[in-house]
Amino acid sequence: MAGLKREIGDMTTLGQTGLTGDTVAALRSLIARRQPGYSLDAPFYTSPEIFQADMELIFGRTWIYVCVEPEVPEPGDYVTVSLGRNSIVILRDDDMGLRAYHNVCRHRGAKLVHEESGAVGNIVCRYHQWTYNLDGRLIYAEHMGADFDTSCFGLKPVHVRSVAGLVFICLAAEPPADIDAMAAAMTPYLAPHDLRNCKVAATADLIERGNWKLTMENNRECYHCSGNHPELTIPLFAYGFGFAPGQMDETELQQAARYEDLVVSSTARWESCGIPSAEVDHLDDRITGFRTQRLPIDQTGESQTLDTRVASKKLLGGLTDSKLGGLSFWTQPNSWHHFMSDHIVTFTAIPIDAENTLVRTKWLVHKDAREGIDYDVENLTSVWNATNAQDAALVEMAQAGARTPAYEPGPYSPYTEMLVEKFQKWYLDRLSAGLASGGLASGDLASGDLASGGLAAGGPASGGPAAGGRA
Numbered sequence: 001m002a003g004l005k006r007e008i009g010d011m012t013t014l015g016q017t018g019l020t021g022d023t024v025a026a027l028r029s030l031i032a033r034r035q036p037g038y039s040l041d042a043p044f045y046t047s048p049e050i051f052q053a054d055m056e057l058i059f060g061r062t063w064i065y066v067c068v069e070p071e072v073p074e075p076g077d078y079v080t081v082s083l084g085r086n087s088i089v090i091l092r093d094d095d096m097g098l099r100a101y102h103n104v105c106r107h108r109g110a111k112l113v114h115e116e117s118g119a120v121g122n123i124v125c126r127y128h129q130w131t132y133n134l135d136g137r138l139i140y141a142e143h144m145g146a147d148f149d150t151s152c153f154g155l156k157p158v159h160v161r162s163v164a165g166l167v168f169i170c171l172a173a174e175p176p177a178d179i180d181a182m183a184a185a186m187t188p189y190l191a192p193h194d195l196r197n198c199k200v201a202a203t204a205d206l207i208e209r210g211n212w213k214l215t216m217e218n219n220r221e222c223y224h225c226s227g228n229h230p231e232l233t234i235p236l237f238a239y240g241f242g243f244a245p246g247q248m249d250e251t252e253l254q255q256a257a258r259y260e261d262l263v264v265s266s267t268a269r270w271e272s273c274g275i276p277s278a279e280v281d282h283l284d285d286r287i288t289g290f291r292t293q294r295l296p297i298d299q300t301g302e303s304q305t306l307d308t309r310v311a312s313k314k315l316l317g318g319l320t321d322s323k324l325g326g327l328s329f330w331t332q333p334n335s336w337h338h339f340m341s342d343h344i345v346t347f348t349a350i351p352i353d354a355e356n357t358l359v360r361t362k363w364l365v366h367k368d369a370r371e372g373i374d375y376d377v378e379n380l381t382s383v384w385n386a387t388n389a390q391d392a393a394l395v396e397m398a399q400a401g402a403r404t405p406a407y408e409p410g411p412y413s414p415y416t417e418m419l420v421e422k423f424q425k426w427y428l429d430r431l432s433a434g435l436a437s438g439g440l441a442s443g444d445l446a447s448g449d450l451a452s453g454g455l456a457a458g459g460p461a462s463g464g465p466a467a468g469g470r471a
């Protein structure tokens with residue numbers, strides 16, 4: 001009964017479900033025993049209960065990148081996205097503003113919009129035709145009587161924010177305010193690429209058979225690149241993501257030195273032309289964590305294509321220099337983006353369940369670029385389609401290993417996996433903050449499941465960080 005009471009209480013607060021007190025204790029124990037510089041205990045990758053906590057405390061409380069403004073160019077244009085149990089519709093209103101709403105009718109709760117994208121004049125519920133305008137107001141509800149106050153039944157809003165055309169939403173009642181700082185820092189970097197005047201030339205949805213954190217870990221390092229990404233390592237320098245100098249031969253050291261020189265000279269050249277390029281890193285010291293850096297591209301220096309040349313003849317915005325390398329922009333918890341002189345590639349990782357993640361990739365070109373004349377979709381997408389497929393196989397391998405009893409957390413390279421560690425630190429900090437805030441109150445998460453779901457692989461929870469032979 002107490003659980004039911006708490007459940008009822010939870011229903012008044014968006015984004016909260018319940019975890020039992022025992023479960024919260026088990027999760028705290030898992031967080032406490034995590035050794036910095038090591039991958040996580042198996043339940044973080046396999047447990048449905050931790051997945052539930054992730055969706056509530058991470059995806060329910062931080063700013064989540066979901067789409068780009070060019071997907072909703074005109075009033076009434078919308079896209080929908082699912083985040084855990086939430087369905088959200090993001091649309092352009094009549095004043096050209098962005099709006100986001102819970103995709104749930106205020107009558108008897110039917111899901112309102114069923115397509116992934118489209119255009120509407122008003123939002124009409126299929127069930128009994130309650131009708132909402134683009135401002136979210138209920139404007140028509142037949143047979144409800146003269147006393148019925150439509151103003152009490154508008155769509156529930158979701159916070160939405162565009163950063164230079166990249167659209168973020170936040171399900172929390174009070175979203176993290178430091179998105180302002182990210183927007184202030186990133187807008188000068190992104191503005192030259194003028195995303196708002198681009199169009200989506202291609203989209204690819206890929207299900208990675210792994211926990212979303214394995215998708216993100218894989219994204220935050222290029223340790224695996226030289227061994228797995230023959231296409232990506234044509235434009236990308238393998239040394240751009242770190243190396244251990246003590247283990248390199250003379251030739252490799254010379255290549256690394258050449259790359260370091262290129263970074264310094266390229267950054268100086270780009271910045272002198274008014275193209276911000278220097279590294280900014282707030283991946284683990286802010287709620288709205290992010291990092292950016294403009295990195296040189298190999299060979300012609302132009303774009304992330306198989307021949308390193310621009311994929312679209314029409315450069316973005318007012319750009320005239322095709323050799324701008326690639327501006328990378330990473331956000332916590334779930335996105336990464338590459339901005340070149342001719343095109344933009346954006347990625348969002350949407351968790352599906354504990355062991356499956358949707359990776360949605362979009363390629364954007366100038367809105368006036370003509371397919372078949374200015375760009376070819378196959379050429380535009382070939383590097384990242386190949387790379388995504390390779391990454392999906394790697395994540396699936398990692399997930400398969402995390403499921404086995406022999407799995408135990410392993411050490412990150414201090415030279416090439418620093419950003420993986422920053423991701424984990426940020427994730428665990430946010431999880432701890434969520435647990436401390438008491439957002440998880442009730443429900444059916446059983447701590448026994450957590451303990452048996454993976455801790456057995458490396459020994460009992462009481463074994464502490466040194467259990468299983470870790471240093």
Ligand code: FES
Nearest residue numbers: 105107108125128
């Ligand atoms: S549930 Fe939407 S109008 Fe009835």
Ligand SMILES: [Fe+2]
Nearest residue numbers: 218224229391
């Ligand atoms: Fe990769």
